[in-house]
Amino acid sequence: MRAALDIMAAQWRSKMNDTASKPGRSARESAGQLIMIRxxxxxxxxxxxxxxxxNHxxxxxxxRQNMVDAAQLSKLTADLRAVMGPHALIGIDQEGGAVVRATWLPAPPAAMSLGASNDLGLACAVGAAVARGIRSLGFNWNFAPVLDLNNNPANPVIGERSFGSDPQRATELALAWMEGSLAEGVACCVKHFPGHGDTHVDSHRDLPTVDKPRDALDALELAPFKAAQRAPAMMSAHIVxxxxxxxxxxxxxxxxxTDLLRTEWDYRGVIITDGMDMHAIAGRYGVGNAAVQALAAGADMVMALGNRNTQEETLAALTAALSAAEEGSHLDHAGITARLARLDALATAYPCAADRYLTEAExxxxMAAAWRRGLTVSGNPxxxxxxAKxxxxxCANAAGDGVSEAGLPxxxxxxxLARRYDLELVTFDDAExxxxxxxxxxxxxVIxxxxxxxxxxxxxxxxxRPDLxxxxWNPFQTLDIAAPALxxxxxxxxxxxxxxxWLAGTQAAEGRIPLASVASMVFRT
Incomplete structure (x- = not known):
């Protein structure tokens, strides 16, 4: 990993010179190079x-809406590369667990499952396998792993996406996962800086606040990100x-x-925003205005997902801001040149080109073994x-939550269960x-x-009061139901x-839940 990032840093310095000397780059062209769309x-x-x-x-x-199967997706990414050129960045959220997009690839366990098995080598191997799968489809950038510490049981969006609540061990596991990915040629983007773990509001829906003193943030939320300064990219959170x-x-x-991440920590990788269509941003600031503010704040790339109208609005706002920027301002020529150079270096260090997937069976x-390693019991199920009867x-039709895209019916x-037991199914639409x-x-x-x-x-x-x-999905639900649990x-x-x-008695459950708020409880049975 270190060698790859050293190469990326050298390429960034080279790209700075190349980008600065490129003649005739218009504000509109620069604006297009600084956004990611869907x-x-x-x-x-x-x-x-x-x-x-x-729009360059x-x-x-x-x-998932862009994906059917490997053949279709490989053609789509190839067509995108042909249009976007050699510095194309094609991204995906292939975290593991419920947050996967290419569902036919070997299914990686959720981060918290890896936290439960607590094996750095396994985390690295899973990260590498994820990278091999998505690289075979033409991706070079994965928005993973999650570095948020889920220390708030009421968190509605992170949950099992976190490796745990302990800052040291969760960081070690996440960075091992990242090391596996980088070794296989896929850039990682760690997220969501400075930390989305201790919120009770989903930033897809509203603007959360984490109101803690700086020393508390340093000890928990900030610690994983400070340790990940050599990550190729970091995603910002829409949180106050x-x-x-x-x-x-x-x-x-x-x-x-800028002041914390770039100056105090000397982070030199790419900074990309989370989706600017999320209500925490779009609903309060407007997508165009927010895109300008994000770049002025220090972001290198704005994730302008939304739709064509909001993407046009973003491009127009950025073009106007770059055209009007004066020397010495936060969006002046030197600053934009540095941003473009970092993005070029990322694309050069992790080129976008599909490979044959030779290790799918392995x-x-x-992945199957990794899921089994994470199985955890509470109480005495x-x-x-x-x-057995x-x-x-x-829940009859468990919907996705916007991040995961789909639930489990x-x-x-x-x-x-019907394969082994005399089963009666009872469903509900609303638990309450x-x-x-x-x-x-x-x-x-009753299960x-x-x-x-x-x-x-x-x-x-x-x-x-079920028997089991x-x-x-969410391990924090074991705090809600007075029953032994798997x-x-x-x-x-x-x-x-x-x-x-496990239900048949042929599989052990040896995982240990990596959440202090849950592990410390005496489970009600």
Whole structure:
């Protein structure tokens, strides 16, 4: 990893000279080079291709809506490279667990599952396998790993995406994951600086605040990011930290992105914003104005996801700001040249070109084993005998939460259990409206399968009493339900296979939950 980043630093110095001497770069061209966009569809249509060319856009982020299978996606990324050129940056959120986009690749365990297994070598191997898979499809930039410390049980968006709550061990595991990825030629973007772990508001929906003194931030939230200064890229969070900047969220804060990250810590990698279409930013500042503020604060690239209209608004605002920038201002020629050079160096160090995927079978086996290593129990849950009479309670159609894109339907859990047990399925649409007393007392073993990230409300906490709780997504849900539990940290196929084998008594659960707020509790059984 160190050698690759040393090369990137040397390339950045070279690109500074090349970029500074490039004649005739217009403000519009620079603006296009400083944004990342998304677009709908599974092919690069003529209109989108022309939009990329006309605006000199070199970076896109792809989501499930852009993906069908390996052949389709490989062609799409190849077409994008042909249009965007040799310094193309094609990004993806392939974190693991519920946050994956290319779902047919070997399914990586969630970060917290790796925290539960607590094995640096395994974390590195998983990061490397993720990189091999997405690089074979033409990606060169992965927005992972998550460095947030999930020390707030009410956090609605991080949960199992975090490696844990202990700053030292979570950092070691995350950076091992990153080292594996970099060794396989895929740049990582650690996130969400300065830390999204201790929030109770999702920045996709509103603007959170983490109101702690600086020494507390240094000890927890900031520690992983300070240790990751050699990461190729870092993503800013749309969160206000009054101890660092009482007025601006980190994405728009020069005190945070420049004074802290660049000057105090001497970070030299790429700084990219989180999606500027998120309500924390777009709903308060407007996408165009916010894009200008983010670059002035010190960001190198603005993630202008949204739609074509908001992307046009962003380009227009940046073009106007760059055209009007005076020497010595935060957006002057020297500053923009440095930003472009860092982005060029990233693309050069991690070139965008598809490779053959020669290790898919081995990576499938690795991921399956990794999911099994993370299985965790709380209380004293017991396996079930073959043919046992089981009543499964689960949310009928568990929706995604915007980050994960999809949840786990009750039918999938039922199919897993029906292979071995006499199963009755009971579903609910809203946990708070479900009356537990309607379940018959007929001797069936009642299993609650939690298949969403959302915590349970007061009614479920007070009255639901299953015999066994399968926490298949958010481990903090074990704090809500008074029952012995099996925690998988995710619901990918190999995770469900591991759960099924544990229920059959053929799989151990040796993980240890890496959350102080949960591990310290005496579980109610």
């Amino acid at each position: 677009f709908p569809g599974t092919v690069l249509d003529d209109d989108t291709a022309q939009f990329l060319r006309d 856009i070199r970076a896109v982020c792809l989501f 930290y009054p101890a660092l900047d009482v007025e601006h969220p980190a994405t728009l804060s020069r005190k945070i992105l 990576d499938q086996s690795l 017991q396996p079930l005998a073959d043919g 089981v009543r499964l309670l689960a 009750a039918s999938a859990v039922a199919a897993m 409206s479900f009356d537990w007393s309607t379940l018959p007392a007929d001797g069936r073993t 609650l399968a939690s298949t969403t990230r959302a915590r349970y409300g007061a009614r479920a906490r007070q009255s639901w 709780h399968l926490a298949l 925690i998988s940290y995710g619901f990918a196929d190999p995770a469900l296979d591991a759960v099924a084998d």
